[in-house]
Amino acid sequence: MSGLSFASPWRLSLLAVVAALAVAHVVLPRRRSRYAVHLPGLDLLAAVAPRLGWRRHAAAVGMLLAMTGATAAFAEPTAQVQVPRERATVVVALDVSLSMAATDVAPDRITAAKAAATAFVRGLPDRFQVGLVAFSGSAATVVPATQEHTAVVDAIARLGLGQGTAIGEAVLASVDAVAAVPTAVGTGAAPAHVVLLSDGANTQGRSVASAVQRAQAAGLPVSTIAYGTADGTVAVQGELVRVPVDAPALADLAAQTGGRSYAAATGDELQDVYASIGSSIGTTTERREVGSGVAALALAGAVVAAGSALLWSPRSV
Numbered sequence: 388m389s390g391l392s393f394a395s396p397w398r399l400s401l402l403a404v405v406a407a408l409a410v411a412h413v414v415l416p417r418r419r420s421r422y423a424v425h426l427p428g429l430d431l432l433a434a435v436a437p438r439l440g441w442r443r444h445a446a447a448v449g450m451l452l453a454m455t456g457a458t459a460a461f462a463e464p465t466a467q468v469q470v471p472r473e474r475a476t477v478v479v480a481l482d483v484s485l486s487m488a489a490t491d492v493a494p495d496r497i498t499a500a501k502a503a504a505t506a507f508v509r510g511l512p513d514r515f516q517v518g519l520v521a522f523s524g525s526a527a528t529v530v531p532a533t534q535e536h537t538a539v540v541d542a543i544a545r546l547g548l549g550q551g552t553a554i555g556e557a558v559l560a561s562v563d564a565v566a567a568v569p570t571a572v573g574t575g576a577a578p579a580h581v582v583l584l585s586d587g588a589n590t591q592g593r594s595v596a597s598a599v600q601r602a603q604a605a606g607l608p609v610s611t612i613a614y615g616t617a618d619g620t621v622a623v624q625g626e627l628v629r630v631p632v633d634a635p636a637l638a639d640l641a642a643q644t645g646g647r648s649y650a651a652a653t654g655d656e657l658q659d660v661y662a663s664i665g666s667s668i669g670t671t672t673e674r675r676e677v678g679s680g681v682a683a684l685a686l687a688g689a690v691v692a693a694g695s696a697l698l699w700s701p702r703s704v
Contacts, residue, residue: 394463394676401458409451449691456685465676474577476532476568477511477668478561479504480520481543482585482614484552486630489586489619492654496615499654500584501543507582507661508539511668516577518564519543524551524591526560532568553592554585554640558609562601580608580668581646582661586615588633595640602644610646611637612660 393399481504487497508517518532519539530542561581570576581602589595602609613634620627638648649664651657 391466398462405454453685453689460682476516476579478518478581480557480583484523491616491619503657510665520560522557523549526556528564551591552587554589555595555598556592558598584612586632588636599643608646609644611641613637613650616652
């Protein structure tokens with residue numbers, strides 16, 4: 388919860404009354420003691436009377452807190468709160484180029500990526516539509532967006548590697564996958580998001596710039612995960628070829644489409660990144676009325692005041 392504000396802020400002016408009562412609680416006893424008359428025997432009575440110390444203020448403090456909370460609730464407080472999305476479409480775009488065979492991530496990039504993507508899909512709410520796009524030298528929608536998440540998980544496990552890295556084609560295929568999701572009558576289009584994992588730059592197919600334009604026109608954010616390290620290598624015709632991750636290119640893609648960019652150099656980091664993305668996609672921020680919570684605090688203050696008065700107020704025998 389954040390961004391606390393009040394629909395009727397002028398009602399908070401009543402807090403001036405609470406402040407005045409607080410001042411009176413401190414000042415008036417001192418004024419009484421200044422003009423108090425000392426009678427014989429009072430010193431003895433004070434010596435045998437129980438010393439309440441701070442407890443004699445508990446009832447007053449509790450009542451002041453209750454009044455403060457009640458005034459705040461009366462001013463109709465609202466706040467930004469995270470609430471679960473009712474529905475959404477998520478397209479997982481997974482790089483299956485040969486560079487994903489690099490072993491700088493144990494046991495290798497593609498195995499760890501499949502495991503993390505699988506956990507990500509399984510963690511999404513059942514009501515979400517999830518699709519899978521795989522890309523190497525070209526891109527294809529392997530599983531159209533569906534609520535059958537098991538079908539996506541099974542398809543991830545069957546993915547094989549190919550030559551080339553067509554990131555632009557992957558974004559374009561993801562845009563098409565989202566556009567193909569049917570819209571229920573009277574509900575409007577569900578919010579959509581693409582999560583693209585890759586370890587390299589665009590080497591084949593249409594440009595990333597043209598894909599960005601399509602994503603922008605569709606209002607489709609693309610969050611990217613730059614996966615791997617600068618030390619990755621793969622064997623090509625018996626020779627080791629360096630395949631360093633290209634994080635800046637992926638970060639630029641995310642920034643231009645309104646998504647977020649992430650980097651992961653280990654399997655555990657990748658799991659954490661997917662968990663973070665899943666949390667952000669699965670919820671939305673809405674301004675909600677929070678007066679009931681403030682009223683609960685006021686009630687707690689009233690309970691403290693009443694309990695203090697019952698426990699520590701003077702009693703006649």
